Each structure stands twice: as C-alpha cells, then as structure tokens.
Amino acid sequence: MAAVDALIVVGFAAYALATGLRSRRAASRNLDEYFLAGRDLKGWHAGLSMAATQFAADTPLLVTGLIATAGIFSLWRLWIYAVAFLLLGFVLAAGWRRAGVLTDAELTELRYGGKSATVLRAVKAVYFGTVFNCTVLAMVLLATKEIAEPFLTWDLWLPGPVFESAQTLVTAVGVPLARETGSDDVWLRSTNNLLSIAALVAVTLAYSATGGLRSVVRTDIGQFAVMITATAVYAFFIVREAGGMSAIVAGLREAYPPDGSAGITATQILAFTPSHARDASLAIMAAFGLQWLVQMNADGTGYLAQRCMACRSDGEAKKAAVVFTFTQILLRSLLWLPIGLALLVVFPAGGALESASSVAAREATFVRGIEEVLPAGARGLMLTAMLAALASTIDTHLNWGASYWTNDLYKRFLCQAWLKREPSARSLVWVARASNVLILFIALGVMSKLSSIQSAWHVSLLLGSGMGVLLVVRWLWWRVTAVAELTAIAVSLLLAPLLLFVTPQMGEALRLLILAAAATGLGIAAAVAAGPERMDTLVAFYKKTRPPGVWGKVAIEAGADPAEDRRKLLRGLAAVVIAAASVFCLLTGAGSWLVQSPSPAWFPYRGPWCAGLVVLGLAAIPLWRRLA
Numbered sequence: 001m002a003a004v005d006a007l008i009v010v011g012f013a014a015y016a017l018a019t020g021l022r023s024r025r026a027a028s029r030n031l032d033e034y035f036l037a038g039r040d041l042k043g044w045h046a047g048l049s050m051a052a053t054q055f056a057a058d059t060p061l062l063v064t065g066l067i068a069t070a071g072i073f074s075l076w077r078l079w080i081y082a083v084a085f086l087l088l089g090f091v092l093a094a095g096w097r098r099a100g101v102l103t104d105a106e107l108t109e110l111r112y113g114g115k116s117a118t119v120l121r122a123v124k125a126v127y128f129g130t131v132f133n134c135t136v137l138a139m140v141l142l143a144t145k146e147i148a149e150p151f152l153t154w155d156l157w158l159p160g161p162v163f164e165s166a167q168t169l170v171t172a173v174g175v176p177l178a179r180e181t182g183s184d185d186v187w188l189r190s191t192n193n194l195l196s197i198a199a200l201v202a203v204t205l206a207y208s209a210t211g212g213l214r215s216v217v218r219t220d221i222g223q224f225a226v227m228i229t230a231t232a233v234y235a236f237f238i239v240r241e242a243g244g245m246s247a248i249v250a251g252l253r254e255a256y257p258p259d260g261s262a263g264i265t266a267t268q269i270l271a272f273t274p275s276h277a278r279d280a281s282l283a284i285m286a287a288f289g290l291q292w293l294v295q296m297n298a299d300g301t302g303y304l305a306q307r308c309m310a311c312r313s314d315g316e317a318k319k320a321a322v323v324f325t326f327t328q329i330l331l332r333s334l335l336w337l338p339i340g341l342a343l344l345v346v347f348p349a350g351g352a353l354e355s356a357s358s359v360a361a362r363e364a365t366f367v368r369g370i371e372e373v374l375p376a377g378a379r380g381l382m383l384t385a386m387l388a389a390l391a392s393t394i395d396t397h398l399n400w401g402a403s404y405w406t407n408d409l410y411k412r413f414l415c416q417a418w419l420k421r422e423p424s425a426r427s428l429v430w431v432a433r434a435s436n437v438l439i440l441f442i443a444l445g446v447m448s449k450l451s452s453i454q455s456a457w458h459v460s461l462l463l464g465s466g467m468g469v470l471l472v473v474r475w476l477w478w479r480v481t482a483v484a485e486l487t488a489i490a491v492s493l494l495l496a497p498l499l500l501f502v503t504p505q506m507g508e509a510l511r512l513l514i515l516a517a518a519a520t521g522l523g524i525a526a527a528v529a530a531g532p533e534r535m536d537t538l539v540a541f542y543k544k545t546r547p548p549g550v551w552g553k554v555a556i557e558a559g560a561d562p563a564e565d566r567r568k569l570l571r572g573l574a575a576v577v578i579a580a581a582s583v584f585c586l587l588t589g590a591g592s593w594l595v596q597s598p599s600p601a602w603f604p605y606r607g608p609w610c611a612g613l614v615v616l617g618l619a620a621i622p623l624w625r626r627l628a
Contacts, residue, residue, distance in 0.1 A: 004376055004377050004380055005151075005376055005377070005379050005380025005383060006380070007380070008377075008380035008381055008383075008384050009380060009383060009384050009387065012226065012384045012387070012388060013203050015219075015222060016203055016204075016206075016207050016219045016222075016223075016391065017203060017206055017207055019207055019211065019215050019218045019219045019222075020206055020207025020208065020209075020210040020211040020215040020219070021207070021210065021211070022211070022215070022218075023210070023211030023212065023214040023215040023218065024210045024211050024215075026038065026211075026212075026214060027210070027211050027212030027213075027214055027215070027429065028426065028429050029425065029426075029429075030425040030428070030429070031102055031403075031406065031407060031411075031425070031428050031429065031432065032102070033212065033214070034212035034213065034429050034432055035102055035103075035212060035213055035306070035399065035402075035403045035406075035407070035432070036102065036213060036306065036309055036310040037212070037213045037214040037217060037310045038214070039097075039309065039310055039311070039312065040310075040312045041217060041307070041310045041311050041312060041316070041320075042311075042312065042316060043311055043315070043316035043317065043318070043319025043320040043323065044319060044320070044323050045217055045221060045320075046217065046307040046308065046310060046311050046316070046317070046320035046323075046324075047307075047319065047320040047321065047322070047323025047324040047327070048220065048221050048224050048323060048324075048327065049216065049217040049220040049221065049224075049307060049392075049396075050303070050304060050307050050320065050324040050328070051224055051323070051324050051327040051328045051332070052220035052221070052223050052224040052227065052388075052389070052392040053220065053303060053392055053393050053396040053397075054328055054393075055224065055227050055328075055332060055389050055392065055393075056140060056143075056389055056390075056392075056393040057140065057143045057144070057147055057386045057387070057389035057390040057393070058139050058140050058142065058143035058393075059389075060231075060336055060339070060366050060389075061143055061146060061363040061364070061366050061367070062363065063075065063078070063336050063340055064339070064340045064343060064362060064363055064365060064366045065359050065360075065362045065363040067269065067337075067340035067341065067344070068269075068340070068343075068344055068349060068359075068362040069264070069359060069362065070264070070278055070279065071264060071268045071269040071270070071271055071277060071278050072269065072270060072271060072272055072337065072591075072595070072597065073268075073271050073272060073273070073274065073276075073277035073278070073280065074277075074278075075333070076288045077287070077288050077291055079329050079333065079584070079587065080288055080289065080291055080292045081291075081292050081295075081329075082292075082325050082328075082329045082580050082583050082584070083292045083293075083576065083580050084292040084293070084295070084297065084298050084299075084300075085304070085321055085324055085325045085328070085329075086321060086322075086325055086575070086576045086579050086580055087298075087299070087472070087572075087573075087576050088299065088300035088304060088305070088308065088321050089308075089317065089318045089319075089320065089321020089322060089324075089325075089628075090318060090321070090572045090573075090575040090576050090579070090627075090628050091475075091548060091569065091572035091573065091576065092299050092300060092472075092475055093300070093305075093308040093311075093314065093317035093318060093320075093321060094314040094317065094545075094546070095475055095545040095546070095547045095548075096300060096305045096308050096309050096317075097308060097309055097311065097313075097314060097317055098544055098545045098546065099309075099544060099545050100544070101309070102309075102403055102407045103125070103129075103306075103403050103404055103407050103408055104124065104128070104301045104302065104305055105121045105122075105124040105125045105128065105129070105404055105407075105408045106121065106407060106408060106412070108120045108121045108124060108482060108485070109121050110540075110541055110544070110545075111474060111482075111533075111541050112481060112482035112533050112537065113482075113533055113534050113537035114482070114533075114534070116481070116482035116483050116486065117482045118417075119482075119486065120482045120485055120486050121408060121412065122408070122409070122413060123486065123489060124404075124408075124489075125404040125405070125408035125409050126404075126409070127489065128296065128301070128302065128404060129400075129401045129403070129404025129405060129408070129409075129439075130401065130404070130405075130439070130442065131463075132296065132460065132463065132464065133397055133400065133401040133404075133439065134401070134439060134442045134443040134446050135446055135459070135460050135463075136393075136397055136460060137393075137394065137397045137398075137401075137439070137440070137443035137446075137447075138443045138444075138446035138447040138449075139447075139460070140390055140393045140394055140397070141197055141394075141443060141444060141447040142447050143390065144193070144196060144197050144200060144390055145177050145178070145193035145196070145197065146363070146364055146367050147367050147383070147386045147387070147390070148192070148193055148196035148197070148200075149178065149189060149192065149193055149196075149367075150367060150368075150370075150371040151371065151379075151383055152192060152195070152196040152199075153192060154166075154191070154192045154195040154196070155188055155191070155192060158195075163191065166191050166194070166195060167187055167188060167191040170187060170190050170191045170194055171187045175190075175448040176190045177189075177190040177193040177194055177197075177448070178190045178193060197444075200387060200390060200391060200394070201394065201440060203391065204390075204391045204394045204395050204398070205398070205436055205437065205440065207219060207395070208394075208395035208398050208399055208436065209398070209432075209433040209436040209437070210433070212399065212429075212432075213306070213310060213399055216392075216395045216396060216399055217307075217310075219391070219392070219395065220392045220395075220396075222388075223388035223389065223391060223392045224327075224392070226381070226384055226385050226388050227385045227388055227389050227392075228331065228332075228335070229381070229385070230378075230381045230382045230384065230385030230386075231332075231335045231336070231339070231382075231385060232335055233374075233378050233381060233382065234339060234369070234370065234374065234378070234382050235335050235338050235339050235342075237373055237374050237375075237378060238338075238339055238342040238343065238346065238369050238373055239338050239339075239342050241342070241346055241373045242342040242345045242346050243345075245338065245594070245595060245596055246596070247345075248338075248341050248342050248344075248345050248595075249266070249270070249595075249596045251344075251345040252266035252269055252270065252341065252344060252345065253266040255344070255345070255348055255349075256268075256269060262349075264278050265278075267598055269341070269344070270341075270595060270596065270597045270598060271597060271598060272588050272591060272592050272597045273588075273599075273600045275600045275601040275602065276598050276600075276601065281507075281509075283507060283509040283510045283513060284507075284509045286509070286513055287508075287509035287510075287512045287513055288509075290512075290513070290516065291461070291465075291512065292468075293468050293469055293472065294464075294465045294466070294467075294468040294469060294512065294516035294520075295461065295464045295465060295467075295468045296464035296467045296468055296471065297464075297468070298467075298468030298469070298471055298472050299468070299471040299472045299474075299475060301471055302400060303396050303397070303399075303400040304324075306400060306403070307320055308320060308321070318628060322579070322628075325579070325583060326583065329583050329587060330583055330586055330587050330590075333587060333591065334587070334590060334591060334594060337591055337594065337595050338594065338595055339366070339369070340366075341595055342369075343365045343366060343368075343369055346365075346369065346373065347365045347368060347369070349362065367386075370382045370383065370386070394440075397439075398436045398439055398440060399436070401435070401436075401439040402432045402433075402435035402436050402439060403432070405431070405432075405435035405438070405439070406428055406431045406432040406435055407428075410423070410428070410431050410435075411423055411428060459500070461508075461512065462496050462499065462500065462508075462511055462512060462515060463492060463493075463496050464492075465492070465512045465515050465516045465519075466488050466489070466491055466492030466495070466496075466515050466516055466518070466519025466520070467485070467488050467489060467492060467519065468516070469516065469520040469523075470484055470485055470488050470519075470520060470523050470524075471485075475547045475548075475549060476547065476548065476549030476550060476569065477549060477550050477551075478532065478533075478538055478542075478550070478551050478552065478553070478554045479527055479528070479532055480524075480527055481526075481527045481530055481531075481532065481533055482533070483526045483527060483530040484523040484524060484526050484527035484530075485523065486526075487519075487522050487523045487525075487526040488519040488520065488522070488523035489519075491515075491518055491519040491522050491523070492515060492519050495514075495515050495518055495519070496515060499511045499514065499515060535553075535554070535557060538554045538557075539554055539557050539558045542554045542555065542558050542560070543558050546560075547565070548565050548566075548568040548569035548572060549565055549566070549569045550562075550565075550566065551565050571627055572627075572628075574627050575624045575627035575628040578620050578623050578624040578627065579620070579624040579628070581616075581617075581620055582616075582617045582618075582620035582621055582624060583617070584617075585613040585614070585616045585617030585620070586613070586614060586617035586618070587617075588613050589609070589610045589611070589612070589613025589614035589616075589617060590610070590614060592606065592609065592610050592613075593606075593610040593614075
C-alpha cells in the first residue's frame with residue numbers, strides 16, 4: 001500500500017475516533033442518549049445514517065456476485081425494499097416515535113399484554129439481538145477479510161516476534177481466515193486478515209461504544225460521503241479500463257453469447273425487466289414482489305425503526321425514510337451497476353458460476369479491481385470507503401444489538417423481573433458498552449463458518465421471511481396478538497432448517513414463499529383461536545401511538561373516529577405506492593440508459609423507454625410529496 005493510501009486510511013480512523021470522544025459525555029447520561037441520541041436527530045441525518053449502514057462493504061460484493069450469476073434483474077430483490085422503507089416513513093414511523101420505546105422488543109409489552117407479551121419480548125431480544133444480528137455482523141466481517149487481504153500486509157509492517165506470536169495463535173485455533181485456504185501461506189494471510197479485522201473493530205468499538213448512537217450517526221454521515229465519492233471514482237476508472245460502456249456491452253456479448261453456452265447470455269445479464277431475464281418464473285416474480293413484506297424488518301423492526309424513533313418529529317422521521325430510499329436505491333445502484341458489469345469484462349469468468357466457491361470468487365473481483373486497476377490515491381480513497389462502509393455497518397449492528405441486551409435482557413428481565421431492583425442510568429450505559437464487545441465475539445465465531453456472502457445472505461433471508469407480514473399487520477389491525485407473533489417465529493425456526501436441508505433442490509424463491517405463507521397463516525389462526533388482547537391494553541396502545549388502519553372497537557373505546565384511521569392509512573399507502581413507482585421509474589430509466597440495457601420485448605424502442613420512465617418518475621414526485 002502506497003504512503004498516500006495509508007495516510008488516507010489513518011486520517012479516516014482519526015476522524016472516527018474524534019467523533020466518538022466528542023459524544024461520550026452526552027451518551028453517558030442514560031439509555032435514551034446512548035441508543036437514541038436524545039431523540040433529537042434531524043431527518044436527513046437519520047436517513048444518511050441508514051443509507052451508510054446499508055451501503056455495507058459486503059453489499060457491493062454481493063451485488064457483483066448477483067450480476068455475474070443472475071444478471072441485473074436479480075437485483076430487484078434488493079431494490080424492492082424501497083416499498084418497506086417508504087411504508088415505514090409514510091405510515092409507521094409516527095407510531096414508532098410516539099410509542100416512546102427503546103427497542104422493538106420493548107414495544108411488544110406496550111402492544112400486547114400478559115405473560116405471552118413478556119415471553120415474546122424475551123424471544124425477540126435473543127433472536128433479533130443475537131441470532132439474526134450476529135449473522136449479519138458475521139457477513140460484514142467476512143467481507144473485511146476479502147477487502148483487507150490484498151492491502152493490509154501486517155507481516156511486512158510489524159516486528160517479526162510480534163507477528164509470529166499472532167500467527168502461532170491463529171494456527172493453534174485452526175480456523176483459516178484467508179480467501180483461498182489451499183495455499184502454502186494460508187496461515188500468514190489468515191493472521192494478516194485477523195489483525196485487519198481486529199484493527200477495524202478496535203476503531204469502530206472505540207467510537208460506537210463510547211459515543212453511542214450520536215457518534216454512530218455523525219461518523220455515518222462522513223462515511224457515506226467518502227463511500228459515494230470513492231465509488232464514483234472507482235466506477236470511472238474501472239469503466240475506462242474496460243474501454244467504456246459500449247465496449248463493456250460488446251465484451252459481454254462476446255463472452256456470453258445468445259446460445260447460452262456460458263450459462264447466461266449478455267442480454268440476460270443486462271436485463272432490467274423480466275422479459276429478458278435469466279429466471280423470471282412465477283415463483284421468482286412472487287418472491288421478488290413480496291420479499292419486502294415477508295422479512296423481519298418489513299415494518300422497520302431493528303435499526304431502521306431506531307433511527308425513526310431518534311428523530312425530533314414525525315415530519316423528520318418521514319424525511320429520513322425518503323432520504324434513505326433515494327440514496328439507497330437510486331444513487332447507490334447507479335454507481336454499482338457499471339462497476340459490476342465492467343468487472344465481468346476486466347476479469348472474465350472461467351467456467352460455471354453456480355458453486356459457493358465460484359460465487360465467492362466473483363464477489364472478490366470487486367476488491368481485485370481496487371487492487372489492480374486504481375492508481376495510488378484513488379486506491380487509498382476506495383479502500384477507506386470500503387473500511388468506512390464496514391465500520392458504518394458494524395457500529396450500527398453493535399449499537400442495535402446492545403440495545404436488546406441492555407434494555408430488554410439486562411434491565412427488564414435480570415434486574416426488574418429477577419433481582420427486583422431498578423438499575424441506575426449510568427450502570428446501564430456501562431452494560432451497553434460491554435454488550436458491544438460480547439456481541440462482536442459471537443459474530444466472529446459465526447463468521448468462521450460462512451462460505452460466501454451470498455450464501456449467508458440467502459440463509460438470513462429465509463430465517464426472517466416468516467415474520468414480516470404480522471409485524472406490519474400488528475400496526476394496522478387490532479386483532480393481532482402476541483401468540484400470533486410467537487407462532488410465526490416458532491414456525492420459522494422449525495421450518496427453515498427443513499427447507500434448507502431436507503429439500504436442497506427446491507428453489508430459493510419457493511422456499512421463501514412456503515415459509516412466509518405457513519408462518520403467517522398459522523400465526524393468524526393462532527390469533528383467532530386465542531382471542532384478542534385485553535381491551536384496556538389495546539386502548540392504551542392506541543392512545544399513545546395513534547396507529548392507522550382497522551382499529552374499530554378500540555378507536556371507539558378511545559373516543560376516536562375509526563373512519564379517520566382508515567383515511568389516514570389509505571393516504572399513507574397511496575404515498576407509498578406513488579413514491580415507490582417514482583423511484584423505480586427513475587432507477588430503471590436512468591439505469592437502462594447508463595448500461596445500455598434492452599427495453600422490454602413488448603416495447604422495442606430503448607430511447608423512448610428510458611426517457612419515458614425518467615419523465616414519469618420526476619412527474620410523480622409532486623404527487624407523493626403532497627400526499628405525504
């Protein structure tokens with residue numbers, strides 16, 4: 001790594017550490033300050049923080065692998081989440097803010113009552129805060145070794161005895177952390193990667209554990225600026241290396257001919273629409289269309305709701321969702337698309353792309369392009385951006401996971417329920433800081449078992465696919481109960497392993513649909529069989545959060561007009577649909593023009609197709625803004 005590259009990386013680390021130290025006093029006051037930044041965030045700050053978290057260094061590697069194996073059309077499974085983001089902003093964010101809770105697990109005892117609500121809170125704190133959260137963190141840490149290995153050569157920088165001691169420890173543990181585990185220097189490279197992970201984690205822990213959410217958001221904004229700038233620079237150099245977009249398209253048509261001999265054709269790689277996609281079966285289309293709804297964060301559950309709860313007003317929470325959606329879905333994608341296509345030309349694939357090892361190899365070309373194509377300076381900027389992306393995801397997941405451990409497991413169950421005492425505000429902050437460290441060690445253990453980012457992502461999607469529908473419906477319909485949610489979680493945990501291991505030949509889309517249908521159906525059946533929650537519990541929740549939707553009897557008991565709730569819901573849903581259509585039109589129109597994608601088979605005029613979509617996307621903006 002050149003000296004200028006090293007200076008850029010060190011400068012970023014110093015900025016992040018300074019931000020954490022600047023926020024430490026405010027974060028030490030209480031859990032509201034530590035986990036929700038005093039509930040005083042501006043909307044655009046929260047939105048960019050969410051975008052920085054989901055920018056994630058593992059995501060460009062995932063996108064690179066998806067484009068290579070299934071084409072651009074497969075990215076709709078990522079883009080469709082715009083619907084969930086906008087639903088959170090226009091329909092649900094106000095309810096999250098008014099609830100006054102710290103975590104979505106805590107919300108369960110506000111929304112439901114009795115022992116089942118208490119059990120559900122404990123289950124969510126463990127499942128979301130540990131199992132799911134640590135799996136996602138492990139994916140990010142896996143990306144760390146992919147990114148760091150070519151650049152951070154600690155064996156050349158550290159004194160011999162120091163590095164040899166570290167290598168002895170890594171060898172004794174016996175878990176290789178190198179890209180390729182069959183080479184002679186596997187333990188040397190594994191040691192380098194472990195030291196890189198340790199350095200990144202040390203910096204991230206230092207500012208996130210010290211300054212809480214306030215420092216996380218402040219660093220996220222700077223990190224996002226670096227990520228976008230560096231990605232644009234990378235796109236310029238890698239497209240130029242491939243000869244420009246026209247040359248990239250020509251190269252793809254030569255390497256992936258129409259006869260399908262390469263496993264996928266150039267037209268399938270470039271396709272935005274299903275008429276030219278590699279696989280656009282009914283199951284695939286249904287899974288893509290519903291994936292935003294069947295996942296555990298369909299209603300914002302997790303760090304997305306956390307950012308909305310931290311906003312200073314309902315309007316700022318809506319603004320956060322809009323900023324997040326447009327930066328996440330539109331801006332980021334328009335930079336990654338030309339990079340993913342150019343990498344297929346600059347580093348041609350050899351053989352089939354179906355095995356986990358070949359998918360991981362394609363994912364790694366994103367880092368290979370940084371190493372071999374970018375000049376000094378640009379390489380340091382992009383490496384900093386990737387490390388910043390890693391840090392922005394790690395800090396959020398550490399902070400979010402620690403909120404469950406501290407607010408739910410330690411405060412609610414250990415102190416209040418078991419020890420029968422109320423912990424002090426400062427002691428809770430120290431528990432939160434310690435929780436960051438423990439969660440990190442669990443994630444490192446999970447990371448050692450993962451083969452590729454794409455395979456881990458598929459597993460995480462399946463594990464969460466049975467919960468999303470009920471999480472959304474609990475805000476809109478008063479008959480959903482804690483028993484319904486517990487049933488959905490139980491069905492997901494029991495059915496997911498069966499679908500993964502007993503039916504290995506079943507397509508992933510069909511697995512998602514089966515699990516979502518089974519968990520949702522059985523959950524609603526359980527709610528009907530068990531009967532509704534107590535009316536006084538429902539009225540208290542309704543008065544505090546004023547949720548939109550079908551609240552009938554509850555609204556009347558609370559002295560409100562049920563028709564107004566329905567009107568509010570319809571207005572919000574209309575804003576969601578029009579805003580999502582706006583984003584998707586702009587993305588498809590601008591993206592198709594940028595990478596020369598074919599228009600649909602039913603409209604064979606690419607120029608008017610691209611221009612028409614962009615015009616429609618822009619024209620829809622005043623409509624959804626008025627509704628929202």
